[in-house]
Amino acid sequence: MHTVCVLALPDTIAFDLATPIEVLGQVRLPGGQAGYRVLVCGSEPVVHAGPLRLAVDHGLDALADADTVVVPGRYDPTAPVPTAVLGALRAAAAAGTRIASICVGTFILAAAGLLDGRRATTHWAAAEQLRVAFPAVEVDPEVLYVDTGQFVTSAGATAGVDMCLHLVRRDYGAAAAADASRQAVAPLHRDGGQAQFIVRPGVRAAEIGLGEVLGWLESHAHEKLTLADVAAHARLSVRTLNRRFHEETGRTPMQWVTAVRIRRAQELLERTDHGVDRIAHLVGFASPAQFRAQFKRLSGVAPQAYRSTFRAQPRTPAGVPA
Template sequence: MHVVAVLALDDVVPSDLMTPLDVFGRTHLPGGGPAYEVRICTPAAEVTTGAFTLRAPWRFDTLAAADTVIIPGREDEAGDPPVAALDAVREAAAAGARIASICSGAFLLAATGLLDGRRATTHWAAAAELARRHPAVTVDPNVLYVDNGQVLTSAGASAGLDLCLHMVRRDQGVAVAARTARLCVAPLERDGGQAQFIDRDPPPPDGLALEPLLRWLAANSHRELTLADIAAHARVSPRTLNRRFREQIGVTPVAWLRRSRLRHAQQLLETTGHPVEMIAAQVGFGSPAAFRERFRELVGTSPRAYRRAFGTGAGTDGPPEPGHVAVPGHPDGPPRRVVHSSGG
């Protein structure tokens, strides 16, 4: 039987810990027998979650015998993970175990070195810190999970459920995974990515040299502004403007303006019933097709699917978009913002 070992350290996030227990514990083979044996492995007889104390019969020295090792997040991802935990995960990986992290569990996984040179994800709010601490890891904050084959990572909270169901599908096939998803009252596949759930971009910090220009851009984002137009307003050359934006903001002026437009579009989709074509024009896109393409790149789903998920019900957009077919049982059709990678 496939053994799933869930690593539990002090301050483990209870929901991250329980998700794999729930999913793999509910998975049964067509004949009715369990597909997995799930074990909680701890460094000592007891660990505390803050909310309760956990006692488990399994220790780190059993991880190498597992087929899958799952690393839940901890409340304090800034703390250094125990050396014994890092060594145990490395040993399990060397023995051929599949290693997966949920949410901020990616910090411990990255500390083992197993994510070096690979793409990974974590909760969007922690993605920048993960990238800062582990520059050898390519951090993608816009996906629900990343499958590198032996090593997998997921975003925060419910994305751990998506990842566990994905592993069940990999191991047991679609029919078994679909039944497990129904028992968990969850869709087997969820379109979009965690970019859908990211809060609006924060306002520019006080005292930033570019703050007046950023506010002018936000107020005039509906206009067809070129780099030359923005540079002329700032009274600098386009080259100087690009350099200053990269130094202070991290992106070009045109990229910042496009992102501002799309965040405005999200607000309109949530709060109005305006057709997508009208919203595209309102936020400064001359072409609805270009708007849909850019929106999907940033948010990970179509404008119409986003409105269905987050809108107030103020209106509808008419017939489905060309080439985009709704799938029964799911909020919308493909594509899903999930990354599968062969390793690099």
């Protein structure tokens, strides 16, 4: 049987810890036997996981017999990692053990030096922090998970489910993974190269000097805005506006507008039964073709594929712009 050690460190994220326990622990093979023996391991007998206190039944020595080690994230990803944990991870890696991380658990693998020169991902909000702290790691913040063979890293919370299903597919094939996805009530088709689905302007409006302009754009992005319109509202020349946007956001004003429109389109795809063409009009695109191209570029998937994954019970919220 394939043995999985889930590493529980102080201040571990409970959701990350539970994901491999539940997804992998529920795998059943055609004969009915369990596919994985899942152990929770740590350097301390009791750890805090947010508001929870968890008893840890196995020490770090269990990693020596593991086929896979899964490292959940911690609420403070930059907190020092116990020396014994780093040593145990390095020893496991040297022995050829597969090591995977969920969300900001990538920081722990990076701290152990396991990701130097390798491509890896983490939650998009922590990607830049990871890149700065560990410049030898090739950080890709746009995907759900990265599998480089021995090391597998995943993005935020639910991407850990996708990664676990991917591990099942690697270990036992597509049929076992499909059954595991049904047990987890999770889509099986989301592969690692799929985008994290988060369209984000990049910084919060309150943090930068253009805050009032960005707030105005949030409310008016669905209108037929031009660069001159934005400059007029900001009381700046077009040249100055472009310079300020580039300095403070790393984007042009119209790139920002496009990101706001796509984020609004994601909300409508999730929460309404409007057709794609209508959504394109509602959020401010000149044509459905332009909308589809921009949506695919920023989200990584087509609008219908996004809706299929994230669709809630169809309903039309009040206040949708007509």
